[in-house]
Amino acid sequence: MTFLNLFRKRRVPKTPIVTPDDSLLNRRVKEAKWLNAHAVTSFVEAAEKQERDANLARQIIHDVLERTTDPRPPNHAGNKK
DSSP states (O other), X not given: OOTGGGGSOXXXXXXXXXXXXXXXXXXXXXXXXXXXXXXXXXXHHHHHHHHHHHHHHHHHHHHHHHHHHOSSOOGGGOOOO
């Protein structure tokens, strides 16, 4: 070993770049997207059902109020003059 060998750059073997396997990550992302879409669909269906129920309740209340505020008795009441 000479004096100059001490200052010579040694070649460092290159380590191979290992790319991560993203298949598990991709599967989890797809599953999360599906669960999100399913949750959104369920939420929209629940909101539509709630809106239908509210409209039905409004219609029933409107019909009941129409019957109570009508000054004329209905024809089937048997009130003859």
